[in-house]
Amino acid sequence: MEPIFVAKPMLPAARDVHAMIDRIWQSGFVTNEGPLHNELEERLKAFLNVPAAKLYCNGMTAMLAGLQVFGFEPGAEIITTPLTFAATPHAIALCGFKPVFADVSPDTLTLDPEAVARAVTPKTAAVYGVHVYGTVCDNDGLSAVCRKHGLKLLYDAAHAFGVTVNDVPVGALGDATSFSLHATKLYNTIEGGILTAPDPEMAHLFRLMRNFGIVDEATISRVGYNGKMSELHAAVGLLNLDIYEEERTFRRGLRAIYDSIVAEIEGIRTQVKQPGVVTSEQYYLLVIDEKVHGRSREDIYNALKERGIHTRRYFWPVCSDIDPYRGQHIHSTHNRPVLETVKSQLLCLPLHRGVQDAHINAIAEELQRR
Numbered sequence: 001m002e003p004i005f006v007a008k009p010m011l012p013a014a015r016d017v018h019a020m021i022d023r024i025w026q027s028g029f030v031t032n033e034g035p036l037h038n039e040l041e042e043r044l045k046a047f048l049n050v051p052a053a054k055l056y057c058n059g060m061t062a063m064l065a066g067l068q069v070f071g072f073e074p075g076a077e078i079i080t081t082p083l084t085f086a087a088t089p090h091a092i093a094l095c096g097f098k099p100v101f102a103d104v105s106p107d108t109l110t111l112d113p114e115a116v117a118r119a120v121t122p123k124t125a126a127v128y129g130v131h132v133y134g135t136v137c138d139n140d141g142l143s144a145v146c147r148k149h150g151l152k153l154l155y156d157a158a159h160a161f162g163v164t165v166n167d168v169p170v171g172a173l174g175d176a177t178s179f180s181l182h183a184t185k186l187y188n189t190i191e192g193g194i195l196t197a198p199d200p201e202m203a204h205l206f207r208l209m210r211n212f213g214i215v216d217e218a219t220i221s222r223v224g225y226n227g228k229m230s231e232l233h234a235a236v237g238l239l240n241l242d243i244y245e246e247e248r249t250f251r252r253g254l255r256a257i258y259d260s261i262v263a264e265i266e267g268i269r270t271q272v273k274q275p276g277v278v279t280s281e282q283y284y285l286l287v288i289d290e291k292v293h294g295r296s297r298e299d300i301y302n303a304l305k306e307r308g309i310h311t312r313r314y315f316w317p318v319c320s321d322i323d324p325y326r327g328q329h330i331h332s333t334h335n336r337p338v339l340e341t342v343k344s345q346l347l348c349l350p351l352h353r354g355v356q357d358a359h360i361n362a363i364a365e366e367l368q369r370r
């Protein structure tokens with residue numbers, strides 16, 4: 001049995017990439033919003049069905065731009081979840097703001113609006129929700145808190161490309177949403193990101209941020225950086241857009257197989273199924289309750305690793321346990337935050353085309369073992 005990892009990049013055929021490279025070399029346009037970049041931006045804007053969408057060189061840079069365009073005061077507090085990749089609080093901190101952690105809801109594992117309400121202070125400028133594992137945040141609940149306190153609502157949708165909620169695209173929720181198009185993401189441009197908004201006027205600002213604030217040859221209107229995507233990455237993005245749905249359908253099938261295994265096992269559950277939501281198929285999450293199952297997340301992680309199946313304990317360590325934010329309070333409606341219990345229960349299984357029957361059988365055996 002071949003060893004497998006939690007992610008395997010979806011890549012176009014090398015000959016198709018070579019043909020694209022020939023086109024790029026002939027045109028002489030290799031970056032700076034070239035023709036392939038602009039074509040991809042238009043296609044993704046249409047695909048994501050959002051009024052504003054601007055490409056970036058990676059998800060992190062898109063996050064920085066999303067946080068910077070609203071003019072929050074230096075030192076402003078931004079409420080976010082500790083159950084996310086370090087990029088989320090890092091983006092907040094790098095902009096000169098303070099990440100403030102609020103607890104997650106036990107079922108969805110996304111930001112709990114009631115916990116968020118408890119974290120609001122006069123210094124709070126925004127709430128930064130994460131559609132973690134592709135599970136959509138409680139947008140109604142978070143919007144209500146933000147409306148009440150006059151806060152912006154931003155989303156990190158690094159795991160939620162292609163998600164819709166009752167036909168509403170996830171990139172149109174809140175005030176701005178960033179996506180990662182990194183190689184570990186189902187839809188990827190190898191390195192890349194995109195920033196979206198429901199207000200078409202935001203596109204202009206998003207564009208300024210990624211290109212040094214340049215308006216035209218004679219005008220630089222604000223502080224910006226180089227967040228542009230190159231033609232090579234855009235070429236991969238265009239080719240990947242053509243094979244994306246096929247890959248997502250494959251992963252949906254694999255999810256159904258994993259679901260049928262997990263359904264039979266007491267003490268292990270997966271992500272909640274959200275009615276009306278078209279899923280991203282980015283992750284297959286296990287939540288392992290050792291008290292009920294008998295084996296811990298670590299037991300299962302190590303046993304699978306020995307058999308060459310490399311799962312990931314996303315997101316371990318959680319952001320409130322890493323050096324820059326260690327010991328920071330987690331605002332919660334519970335005496336002991338939900339996060340403190342779930343953080344040692346989470347395991348992501350490989351969800352990609354490399355997974356074969358032998359892997360699935362080995363995973364089933366290890367999950368069933370008591």
Ligand SMILES: Cc1ncc(COP(=O)(O)O)c(C=O)c1O
Binds near residue numbers: 087158179
């Ligand atoms: C939740 C989350 N936010 C942000 C990012 C950062 O995206 P990128 O790697 O494209 O900069 C990631 C990357 O994996 C992520 O998982």
